[in-house]
Amino acid sequence: MTPFKLTDELLAEIQQLIENRQNDSLRSLMEEVHYADVAEIIDELHEDQATYLIKLLDSEKTSDVLTELDEDVREAILGNLSSQEIAGELAELDTDDAADIVAELPKEIVQEVISKISDREHARDIVDLLRYDENSAGGLMAKELVKVYDHWTVLTCVKEMRQQAENVTRVHSIYVVNDQGILIGRLSLKDLLTASTRSPIRDIYISHVDSVNVNEKPEEVARIMSKYDLEAIPVVDEIGRLVGRITIDDIVDVIREEADRDYQMAAGISQDVEADDSIWDLTRARLPWLFLGLIGGLGAAAIMGGFEEMIARHAILFFFTPLIAAMAGNVGVQSSAIIVQGLVNDDLKGSVGNRLIKEMLLALLNGVILAVGLLVFTWIWKGSFPTALAISISLIAVIVVAGVIGTFTPLFLHKRGIDPAIATGPFITTSNDIFGILIYFWIARFVLGI
Known part of the structure; x- marks a missing residue:
């Protein structure tokens, strides 16, 4: 795959297509472009052009684009979208990314946006995440995960997993909980496939599982995941109930932000600023x-x-x-x-x-x-x-x-x-x-x- 490079010629072509309202050509041009590269393009467009492109493309793609944009650019674009359009974008995002965007919205429209999300369970999960401090594991986690109960049989487990996996972008682990929802272990896919369909999950699950509390600092979560080479880690509440998971892509962002903050502090800059700031x-x-x-x-x-x-x-x-x-x-x-x-x-x-x-x-x-x-x-x-x-x-x-x-x-x-x-x-x-x-x-x- 050839790395994407935004040239002046490509940017001029996109701007010309937008000005001439050549929607089919614009969609065709953007079809094979990765959402992170689309975000790079939008960062270079004028606000009205960027908004037009976001509205034109499918929400399945533009929702991810929004998460990659500079915060100021995203705020400007969201200000030009209706509550219904914002809700459509949020519906395509994992709950952690959706909650981050909702937290940036003006308070007077948050309730209206949430009310227009058609998937009510998705909306409830977003609202639930908003109650956590953003500088905590709870504010970092997503609700999407695959969990099974220890009293299920392997056959029941597989059926339930198929339904749950539809809403999970990537299945890193299968978590096992008891009837109270308390995390008690994890399930090996190999053990699941080789066990009898009538075997109860409690006989084959692995009792050891690393987890973090909802109030844990993101830096500590990053340290644990780095130490144990984890791609994802479950998050539990004060009594041990499984409430979410944190994936490696979120931790990479934490590490990058912490490195930027420490680098600026070492250079004698007391606040988190960027070159484009005033x-x-x-x-x-x-x-x-x-x-x-x-x-x-x-x-x-x-x-x-x-x-x-x-x-x-x-x-x-x-x-x-x-x-x-x-x-x-x-x-x-x-x-x-x-x-x-x-x-x-x-x-x-x-x-x-x-x-x-x-x-x-x-x-x-x-x-x-x-x-x-x-x-x-x-x-x-x-x-x-x-x-x-x-x-x-x-x-x-x-x-x-x-x-x-x-x-x-x-x-x-x-x-x-x-x-x-x-x-x-x-x-x-x-x-x-x-x-x-x-x-x-x-x-x-x-x-x-x-």
């Missing part, structure tokens, strides 16, 4: 951390001002200030990045004390190696061994302290329930810059006897 939104996201950098810079300048006399007598110390600050910031970010990654992947083992000792030894080793090279270079360049020694010892101390700060800070934030990803950005860089410069001049004063 200048004001982008400014609000960036400015807080820029202010932090400004304060850090003023703090560093104030510290250097306190050593003005020493700098005047040993001007060479001033020239190495950027190097010291840069090394402190780099080491701090490296240490914090490793810790944050370990926290996210749940890979950190042992006590905090052992982790700090290990990081100190690692930083000490790196610092000594780098300091030796710096000592030789500075001694040859300026011919003053005491000055070269002062700068080199300062570098070792700064690297060790930066490593400890970079390790301790994300662990402390995580313990306090704060996203440790902020420790990989300007926060850790600025703090290490200040501490680095302060330590640098203190040690230089001591070694040089000033």
Whole structure:
């Protein structure tokens, strides 16, 4: 299959077909295009053109297109559709995707849209999902799944499964519940096919099944599914009743969003923004951390001002200030990045004390190696061994302290329930810059006897 590529020529052709109302040609052109590629096309069209295309194509396709669109584009298109048309789109979607779209609709039309969905059970499932926090397993799950009761025979089970599977896009697992609807296990398709048709399900099901609670955080669900290589995981309520399932495609979205959020936070962006957002939104996201950098810079300048006399007598110390600050910031970010990654992947083992000792030894080793090279270079360049020694010892101390700060800070934030990803950005860089410069001049004063 040749990867789809949206060219200027193709986009112009589609726009021309829309303007000329050549509906048959437009349907024919879009027939073999994947819904994700149709969404890419719509993102490039004007609002009226995008709405026209959505209305023209079959809801079986456009419903999936809506889930792939940028949120602002989807909101604009839905604003141009009637309640009946929106209901038609929702009827073709799995309940989790439908609930996500309903949650974005203006409150005054939600009830009207829901009332126009012809499949009342589908409508009830959507409403049920809306009561869960979007930042939970309940807000992430879908109602579509295949479940069987443990008292059924294999023959009854197969008949019921055929009916249930009609509403399930992909059958990952067959879940077994008791009469109270409590999840008790899963069913192997191989065991189902090889067992006698008169055998009860309770004799052949597998009692072990991984599940998550409706209130579990999406990040934890992602960690569990990743750890156990699951394509889907059942969701249970507070008393263990099976209420839905989460599939791998939803988890991929969670992982991607979390990665985007952490990447922006590490870059000093405090809100979830995109390149197409307004200048004001982008400014609000960036400015807080820029202010932090400004304060850090003023703090560093104030510290250097306190050593003005020493700098005047040993001007060479001033020239190495950027190097010291840069090394402190780099080491701090490296240490914090490793810790944050370990926290996210749940890979950190042992006590905090052992982790700090290990990081100190690692930083000490790196610092000594780098300091030796710096000592030789500075001694040859300026011919003053005491000055070269002062700068080199300062570098070792700064690297060790930066490593400890970079390790301790994300662990402390995580313990306090704060996203440790902020420790990989300007926060850790600025703090290490200040501490680095302060330590640098203190040690230089001591070694040089000033």
